[in-house]
Amino acid sequence: MKSSLTKVILKVLAAIGLFGLLTMWLWNMLLPDIFGLPEISLFQSIGLLVLTRLLFGGFGVLRDMGHFMARKERQAIFASWHSMTPEQRAEFIARARSRGGKKLFANAENAEE
Known part of the structure; x- marks a missing residue:
């Protein structure tokens, strides 16, 4: 060794x-x-x-950790999205659009996941 x-x-x-x-x-x-x-x-x-x-x-290690953290944050966002009721999702989309997220949530009403 x-x-x-x-x-x-x-x-x-x-x-x-x-x-x-x-x-x-x-x-x-x-x-x-x-x-x-x-x-x-x-x-x-x-x-x-x-x-x-x-x-x-x-540095590669730090960059890889950044991807790991972004993946964990993305998983947390998806988990919270799935736990929302349809009314909470609609409220979230309305708030995001008012802050400038029009493109990001253009088809969000049709998405059922």
């Missing part, structure tokens, strides 16, 4: 180093000539990768 964990850690560090080298090489080959920016080091390129991942991509 310990050796497999060590292998995983080494592979992750190698991937980070490889992507860092690639980013550093691309930056140093293109951006100083095009935009007049200074060249960057390996650690700066790894920091740039982390920054862009945080700003634009998020």
Whole structure:
């Protein structure tokens, strides 16, 4: 078990180093000539990768948790919808439409689920 964990850690560090080298090489080959920016080091390129991942991509675990939470919230909404009486559903639809949900509830009267 310990050796497999060590292998995983080494592979992750190698991937980070490889992507860092690639980013550093691309930056140093293109951006100083095009935009007049200074060249960057390996650690700066790894920091740039982390920054862009945080700003634009998020981290996979956090993103997956967001989908999980959205699914749980959606299930809770469906459960509460099914427990409503037809009068409560009509009231809910009227309130949603008054708040601008006209497209969302366009066919809600016909839906019996």
